[in-house]
Amino acid sequence: MDEKVGDLIQLLEERDLMENTIIVFQSDHGFSREEIALGGGGTAGIYRGSKFSLFEGGIRVPAFITWRGRISANNVEDSFVTNIDWFPTLAEMCNIKLPVRKIDGKSMVPILNGKSDKGTHKTFFWQSLGTRENPQWAVRDGQWKLLHRPYEAEEEELTEDGYFLVNLKDDPAETTNLAGSHPDIVNNLFEKYSTWIKNVDQQK
Structure with missing residues (x-):
């Protein structure tokens, strides 16, 4: 996976697209213990639980976003946000109007811009x-x-x-x-x- 992510970044660099590309990387769940995955592997550190569990080890996952020249590099944020927040976040960042219907996610733009230290959901x-x-x-x-x-x-x-x-x-x-x-x-x-x-x- 590291190699393929590196290949993607290299291609974007070669085509001079890094300043016009938002990259998001996030796991969808904690590490696996499944028999089908030969017992899986990994660790959630101090957090309890793994894939399928609603303990923090199953649902608290790392996420990364980069947009060269638009989002400050090397910032770490621990506000409570969720994967459903990416939709309204990316729409706002790209100036795309959201559909007129109920959307559960909330934009993370204020957090990414350093204008808020509160999570998107109480x-x-x-x-x-x-x-x-x-x-x-x-x-x-x-x-x-x-x-x-x-x-x-x-x-x-x-x-x-x-x-x-x-x-x-x-x-x-x-x-x-x-x-x-x-x-x-x-x-x-x-x-x-x-x-x-x-x-x-x-x-x-």
């Missing part, structure tokens, strides 16, 4: 795997994150209803379930998730 939702009646899902609101039946969790770690609550500021590695000591936060985040999934179902 609240965000995920759902995958499991069954329709008992899915794996998660909701993040600020630094609080509630997971339901998270892949790669031990059954004894979860509440009777399958919840795992964490404050990412205090516990970024998601080691301790706080659901039992913060039922009010669990209920609040569950209500947010319930409203979101109903809206998703209505739009199908």
